[in-house]
Amino acid sequence: MRLHHASPAAPAAPTHSAGRDLSAWRVADLQRDPRWVVALDDAVRTDLMRALRAGLSAGKSLLDYTQQDFDFAPQTLAPIARAVAEAEHGRGIALVEGLPRESVSPTEFELLTWAIGLHVGVARPQDKLSRYINQVKDVGAVYRSPTGRGYSSRAELDFHIDGADIVLLSCYNQAPSGGDSLCSSSVAAFRQLVAERPDLAALLEQPVAHSRQGEQAEGAPEFIQMPIYGRVGGEVFCQWNRNRIENGDKLPGAPRLGVQQREAMELLDEIVRRPEFMYSMRLKPGDMQILSNHTALHSRTEFHDHEAEDQKRLLYRLWLSTPGAPQLPSGWAPFWGSTEAGLLRGGIHGHHHDAHCQSFDRRQAQAMGLRLAS
Ligand SMILES: [Fe+2]
Numbered sequence: 001m002r003l004h005h006a007s008p009a010a011p012a013a014p015t016h017s018a019g020r021d022l023s024a025w026r027v028a029d030l031q032r033d034p035r036w037v038v039a040l041d042d043a044v045r046t047d048l049m050r051a052l053r054a055g056l057s058a059g060k061s062l063l064d065y066t067q068q069d070f071d072f073a074p075q076t077l078a079p080i081a082r083a084v085a086e087a088e089h090g091r092g093i094a095l096v097e098g099l100p101r102e103s104v105s106p107t108e109f110e111l112l113t114w115a116i117g118l119h120v121g122v123a124r125p126q127d128k129l130s131r132y133i134n135q136v137k138d139v140g141a142v143y144r145s146p147t148g149r150g151y152s153s154r155a156e157l158d159f160h161i162d163g164a165d166i167v168l169l170s171c172y173n174q175a176p177s178g179g180d181s182l183c184s185s186s187v188a189a190f191r192q193l194v195a196e197r198p199d200l201a202a203l204l205e206q207p208v209a210h211s212r213q214g215e216q217a218e219g220a221p222e223f224i225q226m227p228i229y230g231r232v233g234g235e236v237f238c239q240w241n242r243n244r245i246e247n248g249d250k251l252p253g254a255p256r257l258g259v260q261q262r263e264a265m266e267l268l269d270e271i272v273r274r275p276e277f278m279y280s281m282r283l284k285p286g287d288m289q290i291l292s293n294h295t296a297l298h299s300r301t302e303f304h305d306h307e308a309e310d311q312k313r314l315l316y317r318l319w320l321s322t323p324g325a326p327q328l329p330s331g332w333a334p335f336w337g338s339t340e341a342g343l344l345r346g347g348i349h350g351h352h353h354d355a356h357c358q359s360f361d362r363r364q365a366q367a368m369g370l371r372l373a374s
Pocket of ligand 1: 160161162298
């Protein structure tokens with residue numbers, strides 16, 4: 001595959017309307033036009049490590065770092081910005097290859113991921129523990145349990161979205177076998193659904209119960225109701241998370257899924273896994289995948305891990321609210337908080353979203369030019 005190398009200036013992002021069309025990609029589109037892959041060169045790697053080590057402060061909480069702590073050169077940030085623009089306004093998927101990894105410790109690599117995130121958006125909490133960055137690692141979690149989360153297991157996952165505008169996944173170690181990343185365009189899948197079964201496609205625009213997986217605030221409902229697909233003007237967006245819907249369907253008080261709704265969900269899952277829709281890639285140590293959750297779905301294959309603790313599969317995951325993210329369907333407010341563009345949104349606040357977290361949210365939102373919902 002021919003790759004695009006880092007250049008001093010970030011090219012303009014695709015126009016909004018062209019971007020939405022680009023987001024309806026099929027595998028052949030990604031293979032034909034690899035602009036969604038950005039390879040970093042030695043100069044960028046050197047500058048990333050220079051700024052990282054200059055900014056590192058032992059014992060400092062990630063939430064206390066600011067953009068100014070990591071003074072990456074403009075030509076270092078440019079290829080990363082290009083990849084983010086591709087995820088937000090182009091294909092909905094981007095891959096940055098070649099982050100520094102040799103002689104970089106897991107702690108440094110985590111901080112590097114965080115530092116890049118500080119220049120891209122506002123990190124959002126991801127779970128019951130209100131963690132703003134998560135290790136994607138097998139710690140023996142059971143994905144299918146009522147409170148299970150895929151990132152802590154080694155299981156093959158359903159295609160799904162994560163809970164923020166952008167998910168950024170950087171790879172420190174890959175498993176000896178399995179753990180391949182799978183991506184599929186939810187926009188292309190919807191077009192296919194409409195072409196094959198418009199009656200079922202319409203059902204996916206109706207609200208269904210989503211389990212909160214035990215992450216809700218005390219006393220709050222165990223489920224929320226939202227449609228899987230929604231529209232803003234002529235654009236279609238998706239928030240497909242079958243695990244949460246299957247669990248929601250079992251909760252007391254939740255509306256039960258109908259036979260045709262299940263048929264629609266089965267067809268969606270079947271389409272996104274067809275060879276012409278599902279793109280498979282294997283992240284290497286130093287690779288960083290960037291996805292728009294509004295137009296791209298992701299999954300990964302089951303993996304078998306390394307025996308040695310320091311070689312086990314390990315990725316770092318950031319969820320980001322970003323200034324370039326679009327307005328979302330109004331029916332999605334129960335999860336996103338705000339569906340307006342330009343407002344801080346998304347994430348799972350969990351049970352520990354304290355004053356320290358709120359202070360980070362305010363400071364970083366201001367740095368990124370995002371407003372806080374009143
Ligand atoms: Fe995910």
